[in-house]
Amino acid sequence: MKTTMQQHTDTLNGKSAQQEKEFTDLHNKEHINKLIDSAISLKASPFAHSETGKHKTLAMLFFNSSLRTRMSTQKAAQNLGMNVMTINLNQDGWQLEFEDGTTMNADKAEHIKEAALVISQYADIIALRAFPKLVSREDDYQETILNAFVKYATVPVVNMESATAHPLQALADAMTIKEKQTHKKPKVVLTWAPHPKALPQAVPNSFVKMMRMQAVDLVVTHPEGYELSPEIMGDTKVIYDQEEALKDADFIYAKNWSSFTEYGKVLSQDENWMITPEKTGEAFFMHCLPVRRNVVVADAVLDSKQSLVIDQANNRTWSAQAVLLDLLHNNA
Numbered sequence: 182m183k184t185t186m187q188q189h190t191d192t193l194n195g196k197s198a199q200q201e202k203e204f205t206d207l208h209n210k211e212h213i214n215k216l217i218d219s220a221i222s223l224k225a226s227p228f229a230h231s232e233t234g235k236h237k238t239l240a241m242l243f244f245n246s247s248l249r250t251r252m253s254t255q256k257a258a259q260n261l262g263m264n265v266m267t268i269n270l271n272q273d274g275w276q277l278e279f280e281d282g283t284t285m286n287a288d289k290a291e292h293i294k295e296a297a298l299v300i301s302q303y304a305d306i307i308a309l310r311a312f313p314k315l316v317s318r319e320d321d322y323q324e325t326i327l328n329a330f331v332k333y334a335t336v337p338v339v340n341m342e343s344a345t346a347h348p349l350q351a352l353a354d355a356m357t358i359k360e361k362q363t364h365k366k367p368k369v370v371l372t373w374a375p376h377p378k379a380l381p382q383a384v385p386n387s388f389v390k391m392m393r394m395q396a397v398d399l400v401v402t403h404p405e406g407y408e409l410s411p412e413i414m415g416d417t418k419v420i421y422d423q424e425e426a427l428k429d430a431d432f433i434y435a436k437n438w439s440s441f442t443e444y445g446k447v448l449s450q451d452e453n454w455m456i457t458p459e460k461t462g463e464a465f466f467m468h469c470l471p472v473r474r475n476v477v478v479a480d481a482v483l484d485s486k487q488s489l490v491i492d493q494a495n496n497r498t499w500s501a502q503a504v505l506l507d508l509l510h511n512n513a
């Protein structure tokens with residue numbers, strides 16, 4: 182909770198101060214690597230900072246379903262001594278208007294301007310999940326909901342998976358790789374996998390961004406038409422032949438995403454892209470979960486010792502805790 186005076190100072194500090202205090206995406210390699218190290222040490226001593234969040238409140242706002250994100254972020258906050266309030270905004274809140282200057286005479290009952298300011302009085306940190314609609318690429322990549330909260334809230338905002346990014350997942354993924362790697366520069370392959378539904382690009386976007394900040398040999402493989410944003414990919418190697426891409430991989434990260442170029446479309450459901458034991462060989466298998474068994478990946482891989490999916494989910498707690506601790510130290 183902030184006083185009017187503090188809010189005034191924040192406003193005077195302008196956008197740069199605002200950007201520093203959020204955790205909305207992976208911006209700064211040095212900062213991100215500090216968060217990964219902090220997460221690893223919090224895993225070893227979960228209650229080392231159990232007083233830091235005392236009398237502070239985390240408000241978790243969900244526009245979409247969640248299991249790991251909701252439970253691990255709540256646990257992370259509680260390990261820091263914080264109180265937690267959660268609301269499923271689509272079911273329990275008023276329908277929010279995000280556009281400026283509209284006449285609100287239809288279904289939207291409350292404007293983001295009031296909602297964000299009101300929640301900022303109840304909470305010291307706001308965490309938010311808002312998936313893309315997968316209809317218009319321009320709309321989704323504008324991150325309307327996340328940015329509106331950043332703009333109008335007077336407390337730090339944490340991204341719990343937005344339209345185009347899932348940085349908390351990427352932190353846990355990088356931490357998991359760091360824990361399990363057996364040599365200095367592991368080969369990490371992100372492979373597209375089939376799925377019956379159109380899914381966001383948030384997880385692969387953040388995974389690629391994160392891996393480009395790490396000392397790994399990154400290869401991405403997918404059918405033609407599934408190219409990710411050129412801005413996110415940069416000079417990342419793409420090999421369209423999955424078998425060739427997976428050769429000598431240390432870590433195989435499988436994920437479905439819908440097309441970025443033919444935005445939101447399912448262009449292929451080719452089951453030959455499913456991950457099987459023949460493909461994984463000695464490599465570790467990773468996925469953010471939830472995963473469709475025998476569509477994305479075969480039972481035999483998920484049930485093997487090479488699967489890291491449960492470790493990744495565990496590490497969600499420590500990476501969320503590192504982010505919350507950092508925000509508590511710096512801002513709240």
Ligand code: SN0
Pocket residue numbers: 378380381382383384469470471472473
């Ligand atoms: C989400 C996604 O971004 O792909 C969340 C992953 C952490 N996944 C899904 O929506 C899966 C839904 C399904 O029906 O399998």
